[in-house]
Amino acid sequence: MKAKSGMGMQKILHSINQNKILYLMLIPCVVWIVLFAYVPMYGLLMAFKDYNPMLGVWDSPWVGLKHFEAFFNKDFWRVMRNTLLISGGNLLIGFPAPVFFALLISSLGQKHIRKTMQSLSYVPYFVSWVVVSSMCFLFFAPESGYINAFLRTVGITEGIGFLEDGPLFIVMMVLTNVWKGTGFSAIIYFSAITGVDAQLYEAAMIDGATPMQRIWHITIPSIMPTILVMLVLAISGILNAGFEQQMVMGNSMVWDWAEVIDTYSYRFGLSKLRYSYGTAIGLFKSVVALILLLGSNAIVKKKTGYSLYR
């Protein structure tokens, strides 16, 4: 841009004329991004107003931070508890699981067995939460589910309410999430592991390093940049505790525990037509997410020198 400051109007017009087809191609994309990203962004003003559909966003009365205060005074703690429990569980189990899975599968000798296992492990990622939920009933339903049916045959008649008991439901959310995502998330680690210089392993073998030592001292340090980038993304997404999953698997019995920030924003904003309140919750969430993304990236960068952005 700086170099162009010396250019006259004439030259700018000439340049635009030269590329007029490019600008014509750009028009639909710009219209799209304005309509589907920037207009909704402008709609965020609703969070500070009492939105009235008759008046529109601009003419609705300002109310300051009323909706935020209402949220913090009422449901904030319950919603945050659920959100953090579910995504904390996802982070704690779901983050290391694909690393272990990739390390385990890569250490198998037989190439075709390795490939087959790899491709089978992605399958759950490609089915919808609706299908997963349908599947969960088979295994965890109170009466007929496999686990409770099995418990009955061994004499435990008091079934376990996997899908009815609040805290247990949180565990189920985490486990289904890990089940669905592990194979897929491992792809990125598989390709990182494949990229490790084979000479390093050969040198270590000559020095007599055991397989375990080779994984610990060569593989893991080599894939560390990938792990850190994924960690930054995982931490910045900590408020994304799911939406579809809760909406389709949740029920009135567990709702006190299943409610996360996205479902809350939806239920109040659209189901109960409290547009402004729902908008305020959404805005709160995206501000925190942005801070987490920049913050975790800065910390990782400072500690290790790796960054998501250059």
Add this chain to the structure above:
Amino acid sequence: MAYVAEKKNPLIVFFKYAVAVILTLLFVFPFYNMLVISLNDSADLVNGYPFFFPRVFSLKNYEAVFQSPLLGRAFLLSIARTVLSTILCLFFTGMLAYVLTRRNLLGKRFFNMLFIATMYVGGGLVPTYIQYRDLGLVNNFLVFVIPSALSVYYMIVMKSYFAGIPDSLEDAAKIDGCNDFSIYVRIYIPVSIPVFAAIGVYTAVGSWNSWWDNYIFANTQDLTTLQLLLVRMIKEADVVTTMGGGSMTNPAFANPMGVRMATTMVATVPILLVYPFFQRYFISGMTIGAVKE
């Protein structure tokens, strides 16, 4: 190359394979089990669900599913939204990536920022809903295809791919009298098939599996896709009503689980069928995005 033969502890090797096989079964067995139940006689399911093989084989569950007046429509809608949204998304996302990788585009940095900024800040669900309503997209089939017609994330992936295409291709085409649009359509799309295929797979799978846009923005009987139909079937105990009445006398309705599983299979099988063909593309899609970013 130095190679040191190494003695392997057979116990550890066995243990590793055992764990790997168990984990893999954990990933795929539930699908097989759903198939088994969907092929089992509905009334017989009262005696517990069969595990490895159908106890009383029957195709009645599938018969009931395919006779449902709602399912055919839902299936066609799912196909239509998947095909259209994938084509539109690939075409427009690729077009934007093409424009933003041209050398002499005045204002390129501004346009780049305009699009990329939206990855970090957005309006969220409620303002988005209100905008869709104002645009007339609510309860309209187009809500399945227009809001997904462009993806900034995939645009970045495509840009990094296009950056590897030599400029000489463009220059030669210009000498032959091609304009930018025909260069994009006739040259860039054909030479970028791997990245288009990879992104296409993700878009198609996402669109096929999506139910919540259906649920939130187009929750009418006429616009019910396969996934939303399945949600209703899971949420509501009364499967007969969910399936639009149909043959009430069909013995498949004796136990709702049989029909539920058959519908689940109908929603899953199309993905599993194309899966082997597209597998290499989605893996390459992951790494194209990861390596360059």
